[in-house]
Amino acid sequence: MSLVLLPSAASAASGNDVSIQACGYYETQTDAYYNHCVNNPPPGVGARLQVDYDWTPFDGYECVRPGETHLGSTSDIDNAWYLSTCRFA
Numbered sequence: 001m002s003l004v005l006l007p008s009a010a011s012a013a014s015g016n017d018v019s020i021q022a023c024g025y026y027e028t029q030t031d032a033y034y035n036h037c038v039n040n041p042p043p044g045v046g047a048r049l050q051v052d053y054d055w056t057p058f059d060g061y062e063c064v065r066p067g068e069t070h071l072g073s074t075s076d077i078d079n080a081w082y083l084s085t086c087r088f089a
Contacts, residue, residue: 008073025080032077039065048086052078063088 023037036047051060054076062071063086071077 016087018063024082026073030074030076032071032080034064034071034080036064036066036069036082038066044087044089046086048083050083051080054078 020070023027025032025034034047036051038047041058046063046065049062051062051071055061061083062080067089071080
């Protein structure tokens with residue numbers, strides 16, 4: 001039996017360092033977010049997401065910039081998935 005030690009949260013950097021935040025879709029008690037984690041992104045390139053809305057049988061699509069994006073309320077959004085890259089102005 002082997003023991004694997006993981007770095008503790010106390011040893012991680014503080015602030016908005018993307019490398020220590022959750023990547024992808026996540027929720028707080030009230031809000032839905034997508035964190036597009038990418039190192040050295042090309043200018044103007046983001047992530048095309050498929051967004052699953054609670055109130056409609058149809059999904060939506062959104063292009064988000066690298067980093068954290070607030071998608072809306074958890075009462076409106078169930079999930080979001082990365083589909084491909086996209087361009088934004």
